[in-house]
Amino acid sequence: MAVTVAVFMVLLLGTATLAADIGNLMVARDELQNAADAAAMAGAGCLYKRTGCNNTTATEPTWTDAQTAAANFAVPASSAQATNLVQNARLQVVSTASGYWNVTGTPAGLQAPGTFTPGSNDMPAIQVSIAKDGSNANGGVLTILGGYFGVSILKASAVATAVVSRPGYVGKAGLFPIAIPQCMYNNYWNSSTNSPVTYQGTAIPGQTEPQTMGQPYVFDMMSTYHTDKCSQTAQWTSFNIQSAQSASATRDLITSGNQVPLGIGDQTFIQSGTKDTLFQATQACSEPPNGNGDCAYVTVAVVDSVANPGQNQTIQAFACLHIINEVGNGSNAHIVAQMSADQSKCQAANSGGVGPNYGAITPPRLVQ
Numbered sequence: 022m023a024v025t026v027a028v029f030m031v032l033l034l035g036t037a038t039l040a041a042d043i044g045n046l047m048v049a050r051d052e053l054q055n056a057a058d059a060a061a062m063a064g065a066g067c068l069y070k071r072t073g074c075n076n077t078t079a080t081e082p083t084w085t086d087a088q089t090a091a092a093n094f095a096v097p098a099s100s101a102q103a104t105n106l107v108q109n110a111r112l113q114v115v116s117t118a119s120g121y122w123n124v125t126g127t128p129a130g131l132q133a134p135g136t137f138t139p140g141s142n143d144m145p146a147i148q149v150s151i152a153k154d155g156s157n158a159n160g161g162v163l164t165i166l167g168g169y170f171g172v173s174i175l176k177a178s179a180v181a182t183a184v185v186s187r188p189g190y191v192g193k194a195g196l197f198p199i200a201i202p203q204c205m206y207n208n209y210w211n212s213s214t215n216s217p218v219t220y221q222g223t224a225i226p227g228q229t230e231p232q233t234m235g236q237p238y239v240f241d242m243m244s245t246y247h248t249d250k251c252s253q254t255a256q257w258t259s260f261n262i263q264s265a266q267s268a269s270a271t272r273d274l275i276t277s278g279n280q281v282p283l284g285i286g287d288q289t290f291i292q293s294g295t296k297d298t299l300f301q302a303t304q305a306c307s308e309p310p311n312g313n314g315d316c317a318y319v320t321v322a323v324v325d326s327v328a329n330p331g332q333n334q335t336i337q338a339f340a341c342l343h344i345i346n347e348v349g350n351g352s353n354a355h356i357v358a359q360m361s362a363d364q365s366k367c368q369a370a371n372s373g374g375v376g377p378n379y380g381a382i383t384p385p386r387l388v389q
Contacts, residue, residue, distance in 0.1 A: 053179035201342070297351055300354035
């Protein structure tokens with residue numbers, strides 16, 4: 022009986038060890054994945070120009086800044102700021118990598134910058150690896166009962182990859198109800214540097230707003246009924262709702278945005294009429310101190326033309342517009358604005374897919 026009990030005690034202890042330590046290992050593995058996911062998302066947020074990433078003048082994508090942001094995410098300023106703990110400890114990122122990730126899997130995996138020409142499905146990405154396997158300062162996953170069998174640590178690791186892109190579609194509530202023509206955007210956006218055109222002493226014909234040397238052009242946007250200059254023309258849109266042409270209905274869209282997702286190639290309805298009250302209503306949400314800032318930075322649809330209101334136009338891209346103020350009324354009602362490429366201001370809500378680089382950007386998202 023004593024021998025039988027001794028044998029079964031060994032089996033019982035082994036079973037308890039498996040249950041306790043394997044369970045603990047799985048919990049640590051999940052915590053590692055959470056930490057890797059969070060670090061990759063933090064790094065991806067710095068792939069494009071962003072306040073807080075020290076890259077507002079850098080060439081895009083900013084691979085080094087993004088990798089640094091991902092690595093630094095695991096080093097808290099104080100213990101009170103520690104999040105994504107693994108076994109109640111803050112970990113170091115073991116390694117980071119950057120490159121392009123093809124969302125269709127062709128090619129598969131992370132492709133290093135400079136080794137190929139990115140296509141429409143290749144998105145800038147940050148990959149983060151975190152290990153707790155005894156080979157680095159993170160140590161290993163400590164066992165609970167394994168020490169009785171000579172096993173003091175177990176090994177776990179996690180890999181996460183996050184991407185960002187220029188939006189191919191914008192989800193519900195992500196768009197401001199004004200459309201700008203492609204020719205206007207061409208006046209104020211430098212496609213070779215993927216940034217706003219800056220004032221260097223040359224005035225844009227038709228524009229009278231004061232300019233600051235070296236800063237993005239400030240320009241007027243007014244109804245096509247009151248100007249024939251493409252550098253000034255914009256028009257209200259009710260998105261896919263042709264019946265919402267009244268000023269009151271469109272005023273609701275200033276607050277609520279588009280009611281269904283809209284993507285490149287979709288139709289947006291260009292409203293007829295000046296609707297100067299909407300220009301005036303925009304002041305209330307424009308850049309402080311002129312407004313409360315709710316619409317100081319908005320994502321807008323870029324279309325071929327707004328010269329013929331009362332028709333649908335095809336969305337060509339999505340841009341980030343900085344609304345500074347609204348001035349005038351009647352035939353003189355206009356919005357004072359700039360183009361912006363600051364990702365911290367231009368992250369299009371509920372957006373995804375891939376589109377042209379017109380300043381707006383999607384939120385970071387995990388692909389691995």
